[in-house]
Amino acid sequence: MPFVEKLKNNPLQQAFTLCQAQMDELNQGIIAQLDSDVGMIPAIGHYIVKSGGKRMRPLLCMLTSRLFGHQGQNHIMLAMVIEFIHTASLLHDDVVDASDQRRGTPSVNHVWGNQASVLVGDFLFSRAFELSVESQDMAILGLLARVTNLLAEGEVLQLSRSFHLEMTEAQSLEVIERKTAVLFSAATEIGARISGQSEEVIQHMHEYGMCLGVAFQLIDDALDYSASSEAVGKPVGHDLEEGKITFPLIYAMQQHEPLQVLVSAITEHGSYQHDERHQVRSMVETHGGVDHCVAQAKVYANRAKEALEKIDHSDQKEVYQLMLNLADFAAQRPF
Ligand code: FPP
């Protein structure tokens, strides 16, 4: 199902509607910034833009700046920077994970090959930094450099812990925070920073983004064991094959020893035998791995809401309520 058709009156769709004018500007800006005389760059760039994506991170930057009544234009450009860093990381990630599908369409590495995916990722990544200089704000430049570094570190950490069956929930959360949540927190922190908020408020918005990002990734991990690939627009049931010992698996292995034995066997022979993928998925679901992961996502969604509740929102009640609802949505999303 195309992404737009999935958006039926949920908080994400409502937030899009609220920020429609800025999101249109963002999309036009993205097309303009993908311009290059090296034809492969706009070709791949337009392919990515056409295949959509939730645009959660730029949306959060826009919502936050709206929450604080920001009047300038910087939020569009900085939201674009965040989306470029995110897209660059996915172009690299699909190569690392040998994924052939993203957002319901064949992934760039599948269509153009690994080299093109890595190199266009590099282009997006460097274009993001070129653009961010326009903000002329050292705090924001420092933040973007730091979160990108954390993002890359998170991926290396995940790689270094692949097939690490003793992985704990705390270690899994550490990976989640670095590989996903930091970019969410950058989006909300930047929204607060460009609106001239105090360090205390900036810290609350950082916390909101961070917790929402953790909830979002925990659901990603749960969906790998519970959703269909049609629903999420990317392959499912592959996390273990990619060596990722995620939250639902950690919990279910603790509850059910035969699952531990099966996962050790898979790890030893390095790939799934016939039917093992199905068996692992079903054991993880039956032994509460998915439910536990979703429950944990809700804990983080509540923490996000608590951080937001510390903010004075008297002027922007609608945006505020939407941001509370978005935190719940991040922990309940079916795709
Ligand atoms: C998706 O995770 C991947 C990420 C959230 C981050 C990827 C980051 C890098 C590859 C570091 C390189 C960074 C830059 C900026 C060039 P996933 O594989 O669990 O989710 P998926 O199922 O959507 O692929």
Ligand code: MG
């Ligand atoms: Mg991946």
